Amino acid sequence: xxxxxELLIEMRDVSCRRGDSSLAGVSLSIAPVAFHFIxxxxxxxxxxxxxxxxxxxxxxxxxxGESVREMEDGIRTTVRGRAFGFVFDAPFLLPELCVAENIxxxxxxxxxxxxVEARNRTEAMLRFxxxxxxxxxxxxxLSLFDQxxxxxxxxxxxxxxxxxxxxxxxxxxxxxxxELLRLARRVRSELGIGVLALYSHQAEAEADEHVLIVxxxxxxxxxxxxxxxxxxxx
Numbered sequence: 001x002x003x004x005x006e007l008l009i010e011m012r013d014v015s016c017r018r019g020d021s022s023l024a025g026v027s028l029s030i031a032p033v034a035f036h037f038i039x040x041x042x043x044x045x046x047x048x049x050x051x052x053x054x055x056x057x058x059x060x061x062x063x064x065g066e067s068v069r070e071m072e073d074g075i076r077t078t079v080r081g082r083a084f085g086f087v088f089d090a091p092f093l094l095p096e097l098c099v100a101e102n103i104x105x106x107x108x109x110x111x112x113x114x115x116v117e118a119r120n121r122t123e124a125m126l127r128f129x130x131x132x133x134x135x136x137x138x139x140x141x142l143s144l145f146d147q148x149x150x151x152x153x154x155x156x157x158x159x160x161x162x163x164x165x166x167x168x169x170x171x172x173x174x175x176x177x178x179e180l181l182r183l184a185r186r187v188r189s190e191l192g193i194g195v196l197a198l199y200s201h202q203a204e205a206e207a208d209e210h211v212l213i214v215x216x217x218x219x220x221x222x223x224x225x226x227x228x229x230x231x232x233x234x
Contacts, residue, residue: 024217085155095140
């Protein structure tokens with residue numbers, strides 16, 4: 001998955017309905033190494049479609065130049081695991097394993113690295129997220145905030161093209177939410193990984209960040225490099 005100069009995600013007239021949420025003919029492009037907030041009643045569904053957790057009912061999804069619909073299921077699963085890192089409202093760590101072991105998991109599962117390279121990558125992620133003092137602590141004994149920091153470090157350890165935050169701050173305090181957002185912004189600025197964020201607490205986009213609003217199935221651009229081609233009719 002190239003992050004330089006190549007379109008990461010493109011949707012062409014994508015429609016999808018899951019329960020009370022829907023996308024209605026959404027066309028948009030999400031460029032690499034950018035920070036995007038998604039907001040509105042269809043935000044979660046858009047995030048799930050954009051990251052291949054859901055297939056659209058209609059329309060075309062292009063990921064790094066390839067049609068998602070034409071991929072075999074196994075290939076699509078592999079591409080999703082390699083291209084994206086996820087942090088949800090629960091950390092989904094293995095509580096009996098230590099912090100370092102949890103972070104290292106995708107390095108073996110996704111990249112099949114040898115032990116030396118995996119250790120080096122894990123140590124780099126521990127430093128990046130300021131988790132070195134907790135490296136040998138059992139994940140299940142940490143506070144929820146620290147567990148979410150571990151989950152974020154694990155999500156980017158395999159160097160995906162994009163980090164998806166799906167209400168990752170939902171159960172945190174406002175201060176913890178702000179701290180997690182600062183860490184996510186460093187993912188983009190220091191690691192060169194794009195971010196797609198559905199945030200629970202109020203968060204203001206910075207000047208070089210972008211906001212996509214999804215309401216009643218339609219998408220509109222508020223700022224920046226995400227271009228919503230189809231908007232809700234006035």
